Amino acid sequence: MQRLCMQHRPELWLYGNRGMKIEEYRKGRARPDGVLPPFGFVKGHGHWSDAQGVLMVVEVTSHGSDTRQRDRVEKPDGYAAEGIPVHLLIDRDDCSVVVFNQPEGGRYRHAETFAFGATVKLPAPVNVTLDTVHLKEYVD
Template identity: 40%
Template structure:
């Protein structure tokens, strides 16, 4: 019997291994986005307020019962010589019947996630661009972006390859229609 030859580690393998070994201070988040390790500080109160306002409306008005998580990270497919993206959205929504958040692993696949939510903070460009591409590659049908600098909310839909084919932006104060499986108008008057 011959010994199997070990495959040499690629740069992507080393980066993913180093990322998974990181220990961040409490409240900080480490993500691996398009081959770059990104560490973000704990969010401020306004950031959390926007998330709370959205979660409350989803639980009250969504046609489909949704579960929410603000802690589970998403594993996305590798691209080319980059390691698998590991992204932690500010929030994910999934139909309750799927029970996607069960299990001890802090990283879950994207399959079954109905919508991801991001609220811009210290790195708004990452939320507007890199994370949008990650979520589209993951096949997540809806990406909701609360852009605090622009005082607007955008729903990206119809993912295809590295981006979303459609987007609808509304200024704070105007409602934004959320399609199936949510099927209600998200009110943003309280965002002002």
């Protein structure tokens, strides 16, 4: 993902495992697997950044017992409530990616699911095309 973002949008940076203030999620804090803001975004933020300026969050489903609730319900709702324009969920359980966008009223109005192997156009403001064929290699 980092290489793809740098190739197509060099003014952005995909920060891994960045602490985010997500007030509607559990205790008001989340650690997305990836956060895509402009390069230099985290400067002066300390351990927890506000969501303002973040174009996309990336999550990869975990293997925990609460994955369905946490990764597929609570986190998308929390990110939408903060107004993060795009949420990319890489779902290892069913070998798919889900692109959430159009946050409104604490929920994403649009979600589209693609099987691993598909070419996915991430919507504005990200505007990057993602080839998901290599994601198959990382599913255990």
